[in-house]
Amino acid sequence: MDATALEAQFQGEILSAALVAEPETPRTDGLDLPRMAARALNYLRGNPDPARGYECKFDLGPLGIPAHEPRTVPPNEYGHDPVSIGDTDCRMMLQYARMRAMAGEAMACEVEQGVRGRVLGYLCEDGMAWTNPASWSGTPIAGYWINKWASAKIMMLLANDFAATGDEADRARARKLFEGLKSLAVWDGPRAYYPGGGVPVKDGQYLTEGWAEHHSKNYPSIVEPCLEYAELCGDEEAVDFAVAMAEGFLASSQPGQDELRIDPETGAFGGHVHLHTHALIGVARLGILTGDERYLDWAEQAYDFIRHHGTDYGWYPEFIPQHTHGAETCVVGDMVALGVWLGQRHPHCFDHVARTVRNYLRLNQFFLTDDFVALFGRLHADKPREVVAAALDELRKLEGGFVSAPAPDDWVRYPDTLGATGRSANGIDMMGCCPPEGMRALWEAWRWTVQELPGGVRVNLPFHRDHPAARVTAGAPEQGWVRVEARREGDVQVRPPAWATRGEVTVQRSEQPAPVQWSGPDDAYVTCTNVKVGETLQVHWPVPVFVQRQTLTSVPGRELDLTIQWEGDEVEALDPCGQHLPIFERC
Numbered sequence: 001m002d003a004t005a006l007e008a009q010f011q012g013e014i015l016s017a018a019l020v021a022e023p024e025t026p027r028t029d030g031l032d033l034p035r036m037a038a039r040a041l042n043y044l045r046g047n048p049d050p051a052r053g054y055e056c057k058f059d060l061g062p063l064g065i066p067a068h069e070p071r072t073v074p075p076n077e078y079g080h081d082p083v084s085i086g087d088t089d090c091r092m093m094l095q096y097a098r099m100r101a102m103a104g105e106a107m108a109c110e111v112e113q114g115v116r117g118r119v120l121g122y123l124c125e126d127g128m129a130w131t132n133p134a135s136w137s138g139t140p141i142a143g144y145w146i147n148k149w150a151s152a153k154i155m156m157l158l159a160n161d162f163a164a165t166g167d168e169a170d171r172a173r174a175r176k177l178f179e180g181l182k183s184l185a186v187w188d189g190p191r192a193y194y195p196g197g198g199v200p201v202k203d204g205q206y207l208t209e210g211w212a213e214h215h216s217k218n219y220p221s222i223v224e225p226c227l228e229y230a231e232l233c234g235d236e237e238a239v240d241f242a243v244a245m246a247e248g249f250l251a252s253s254q255p256g257q258d259e260l261r262i263d264p265e266t267g268a269f270g271g272h273v274h275l276h277t278h279a280l281i282g283v284a285r286l287g288i289l290t291g292d293e294r295y296l297d298w299a300e301q302a303y304d305f306i307r308h309h310g311t312d313y314g315w316y317p318e319f320i321p322q323h324t325h326g327a328e329t330c331v332v333g334d335m336v337a338l339g340v341w342l343g344q345r346h347p348h349c350f351d352h353v354a355r356t357v358r359n360y361l362r363l364n365q366f367f368l369t370d371d372f373v374a375l376f377g378r379l380h381a382d383k384p385r386e387v388v389a390a391a392l393d394e395l396r397k398l399e400g401g402f403v404s405a406p407a408p409d410d411w412v413r414y415p416d417t418l419g420a421t422g423r424s425a426n427g428i429d430m431m432g433c434c435p436p437e438g439m440r441a442l443w444e445a446w447r448w449t450v451q452e453l454p455g456g457v458r459v460n461l462p463f464h465r466d467h468p469a470a471r472v473t474a475g476a477p478e479q480g481w482v483r484v485e486a487r488r489e490g491d492v493q494v495r496p497p498a499w500a501t502r503g504e505v506t507v508q509r510s511e512q513p514a515p516v517q518w519s520g521p522d523d524a525y526v527t528c529t530n531v532k533v534g535e536t537l538q539v540h541w542p543v544p545v546f547v548q549r550q551t552l553t554s555v556p557g558r559e560l561d562l563t564i565q566w567e568g569d570e571v572e573a574l575d576p577c578g579q580h581l582p583i584f585e586r587c
């Protein structure tokens with residue numbers, strides 16, 4: 001077959017490609033986002049400790065006994081796991097309602113209410129969140145600081161509460177947070193910036209100890225929270241402020257960013273990736289909201305830069321450059337959240353989202369798999385059976401979370417002290433920031449699968465989705481089809497993968513072949529007009545099996561050649577395969 005379309009969509013080289021034989025029996029996809037969300041709720045309910053005021057856990061190392069032992073910052077007067085405060089908890093707080101919406105659960109449980117109470121408790125009289133800032137320093141720090149990150153997350157929570165209940169008290173508290181966040185900005189003409197990016201501030205000083213020295217060069221995550229608040233609470237002033245901050249990003253108003261400044265020509269930067277990607281989400285969203293292509297261009301260039309240091313199956317590096325080949329699920333979640341906005345302009349970005357969900361998130365969701373339990377048993381063979389059994393019981397509370405920093409094909413990133421206690425000693429890094437960001441990605445994929453438009457609906461992603469406007473059934477990845485049952489009258493647009501050979505895409509309306517018409521951004525959608533309620537469409541595309549070779553470049557001097565066997569958007573095998581807990585099947 002002609003591999004040109006594959007070469008345009010995948011990095012590196014395509015070594016061979018052939019079409020999968022036509023299936024005899026249709027098979028639906030096994031990927032089930034609501035089920036993944038239901039399992040994620042298990043983690044969200046298992047991580048916080050009710051006995052410690054629902055404090056959450058950051059320092060998780062599942063192959064150790066115990067799995068939770070705070071070592072990044074040991075327990076002190078501010079908390080048992082101080083790094084979790086104002087960070088892990090705020091990230092988790094936003095995911096409960098999303099995972100419940102996906103899983104079909106209406107009521108908040110006691111744990112969700114507990115975590116919520118905890119983070120709302122960070123708000124002080126000035127309306128802002130004051131916390132101990134160990135999550136920013138990674139070292140013990142005395143006292144309480146204004147935590148802009150936590151403040152912005154709580155502003156989003158309250159805005160969503162207002163949207164759900166109409167309670168004006170929530171809107172007032174969100175507004176106060178917005179005013180506080182805006183007041184901390186420094187103005188550069190019409191542009192705004194935070195000295196020290198997102199790091200905590202107190203009495204006009206910003207934190208620069210430990211990790212914060214580096215993070216003070218990252219862009220702050222402020223644009224997206226402002227847009228979310230503006231949209232849900234109807235406050236245009238927050239859009240104006242988001243524009244001013246985004247203009248500050250584009251003009252490099254924030255001083256001292258050094259290697260972390262994003263090169264406006266190439267999108268390149270060096271250093272910690274996640275805080276950048278988290279900040280970029282809002283810039284892409286602002287580009288869609290305002291129609292200003294400069295925002296989309298700027299965000300997309302950095303997105304592409306990160307993609308080229310990662311893979312096509314959703315593994316993206318924690319640092320560029322870094323010492324070992326490790327991803328960070330926070331980055332992965334952000335790249336999905338960015339991809340759905342960038343996909344509004346260039347829909348091929350939805351393929352990145354689809355591959356990331358299918359290959360990275362599905363396979364890095366943490367469970368006590370047979371292989372994990374067997375390895376755990378071997379590593380702890382010297383301990384009494386009841387100790388090992390009790391440790392495994394405790395680990396069940398973490399099922400449904402996400403491995404945080406896997407190697408390209410292994411849950412284990414740090415193999416030298418396997419089974420020791422501690423997040424970076426046991427082998428599997430499960431930093432608490434990451435599982436909720438993986439959940440955020442599930443939610444983005446779920447909510448953007450079906451997109452309502454004036455006069456119709458758009459199906460962006462090949463996932464099952466029971467949506468009020470359309471019910472989507474996805475074929476197995478090797479079969480290449482989606483079926484859409486219309487629940488509203490109007491036009492229906494369905495997106496086949498960008499690698500599909502266009503001339504061979506077909507559509508049936510109510511089981512009858514129909515002409516294929518392309519429309520939408522980049523003409524990426526097969527479009528049927530005037531679809532009636534109850535009418536079904538089925539779009540089909542031929543699926544290639546192919547072998548890709550690419551080189552991972554985030555570890556200078558230790559570049560890694562990967563050979564990846566694909567069936568459509570699904571990875572079948574990867575070489576070199578993982579040695580301990582491989583993510584894909586062995587080659």
Ligand SMILES: [Zn+2]
Binds near residue numbers: 328331432
């Ligand atoms: Zn993380």
